[in-house]
Amino acid sequence: MNSTTKRPSAIARLRALLGQAPHDYRPATQVFLDLDVQSNAREMALTDRGSERGTENRPQSSAETLDDVEHQVVERIESHKQDAHGLYLEHLHTYDQRVAALNFEERFTVIQQAAPEAVGDFAAEASLGRDELFALRRRLHESEAEREGFRVKHGITRPARLVSLGSGLLKAGVLAVLFIIETAINGSFLAKASEQGYLGGIVQAIVFAAFNILVSFLWGLVPLRLINRRSTIVKFAGILSFAIYLLFAFALNLTLAHLREVPPTLGIEPGQEVLKHVLTAPFDLTDVMSWLLFGVGFMFSLIAMVDGLTFFDPHVGYAGLERRWNDASLNFTNTKAELIERLRSIRDDASEAMNDAARDLTVRRSELDALLQARSRLAQRFVEHQAQIERACNALLQTYREANRRARSTDAPSYFDRPYKLDRIVPAPVEPDADHKEDLRRSIVQAQETLRAQTQAINDAFDSEVRSYKEIDQFFPEAASGKAST
Structure with a gap:
């Protein structure tokens, strides 16, 4: 994190997306429960009440509307239908929340901003390392020039004898x-x-x-x-x-x-x-x-x-020059190795974060498809459930009417032969339009292509910066033929 702006790094923002759960829900095993006709018939005593009212020849043979008992059956069925509709809307809202939690737009925005910034952060880190390495190489060059000047001055062609x-x-x-x-x-x-x-x-x-x-x-x-x-x-x-x-x-x-x-x-x-x-x-x-x-x-x-x-060493001061040159050379070599390893670590971390972000988009796309299918199945089950409760309603009415017919001494009303038609609730369309799905697919592909391109850019930047570290030696050529470098 930058100490001045307190803003998380690009890689940190990418990783923060991966740490978020794709949804917050508790899966259920069953949504709509079928009505038990026999249990409801016993609870409402339809057979007994049908026989009782049939003995009294009620409803009248000329009746065209449902009697009180049939209205009670219909009201129970309508109440169950409304409960089922409320349950349907509740689950539909849950699916909508899960779809919203996928939050593709935020991910697209972060990827479009963070991935190029990661390359910039990598280049900035490499630039700092290059400056540090340049200073060390210059010090090594000065130590080497001082040592070579001493060797030329005193006609020495051997390395100094250092005391271990x-x-x-x-x-x-x-x-x-x-x-x-x-x-x-x-x-x-x-x-x-x-x-x-x-x-x-x-x-x-x-x-x-x-x-x-x-x-x-x-x-x-x-x-x-x-x-x-x-x-x-x-x-x-x-x-x-x-x-x-x-x-x-x-x-x-x-x-x-x-x-x-x-x-x-x-x-x-x-x-x-x-x-x-x-x-x-x-x-x-x-x-x-x-x-x-x-x-x-x-x-x-x-x-x-x-x-x-x-x-x-027999020459006064030569061992000290040799030791300072060795220390400067070792410091330069070790620092260069550490800087390259640091760049490699940053590159690997950034590449891993971008690859994870690309995989995360694929997973979330699969999650979205699964959610849309589940919403479609939920709507279909609600439609089927309304058909089931309509059949249950007619079965309950038939139980009451058959008992009423057997106990009557007059003809049953003509509407006894007509099935009850439930007023269906038509669920709203849950599938997004084709254009929206295609736009989302293109956005996901584009974001993944951005991540792949920036991953390759970081790899290329790593190779380039490593070469630049090695090319620093060209600014300070080593001494040759016993003469100090110029």
Whole structure:
């Protein structure tokens, strides 16, 4: 539903028609009940009253009109006829209500308005999706141009080396293992030179191991990767960083080796003593285990540096460009798939609603034919029922007259031999004229043709919009031959 106009969509209006019942009625099994002659004769005591009045020779032989008893019979029959006529009109009104409930004109109007609007709504939805997709494709193009510009600038022909979750955890695990091993080795070696023994050696080992591992890792992560740049100045800065790193790693681990050889003597500051030895006699190590400590620390520093150097792509910034390009590409692809699926859902929903509306017209046309036939049968049954009650009336009169004849001593009136003629009620015509039926048939066919045409229009619009989604790529051609797209 549109939030501004609060008007239901075209498909919703079509579906609302399908939710309406074609009629509201309770079917009956029988309409007109036949008169029971014997029951009425017994109730009115026609035989006894006929004999009684015949004994009195009533009515007179010269009588030409019905007597009181016969009038009572006729009045009962006329009353039943009027009741039957009222029942006929009541059922006829029910049929008329059911015919009116089919409401073809409203359906024709809604179909003529809603079906074309459904195609328009579909096109509007597709247009919104196309705008969204165009913006995403433009962002993808910009990311791709930025990445390709970086590759051209630095002479790169390979994709960036991205760090996955598994490889990142592995590299972080390597650093953790190096830290633990170096802490354990340094702690055992430095315990000799610590006044606090092994505990003091562990504390010093943790400080040196953390500084050695983390600084080496960070050095490889940022400054040393500058060596891969094509710019001479930047490349020189990377080479200089590598030289500084070697000097740092060498000096740090050499200091650690000298710290091991400083005896824990009272009154001597170990830090100052180590600094004096490093500055005056840096290679004057008297114990081979000190050289071993130096070698292990320097090797772990190199491993941490290489771990940092390979943690991301060797070219600084290339992995970020690649990741942004991948995210933009994935976002564009997924959004395009979602938009196409959304259009497919709208198309299927609209096609289903229109097909249901077309079938609904056929069902209602059959319902109308059945109602018209039922109305015709109702009128025929009313005519037949009047004939039945006329026969019943004559049977009741005959019962009375025969009993009267047998009891009379004079001749019966001559009108006893004439049957009673019931004044029939002629039912009004219930069948619509041929022109009206033909107009209705043409309207139904036209509405169904409209629905079929709009269903095909939605299918064609779907194919066209899907092609337009795919053609968006033509506005942003991908890079070729290592050059950024223009």
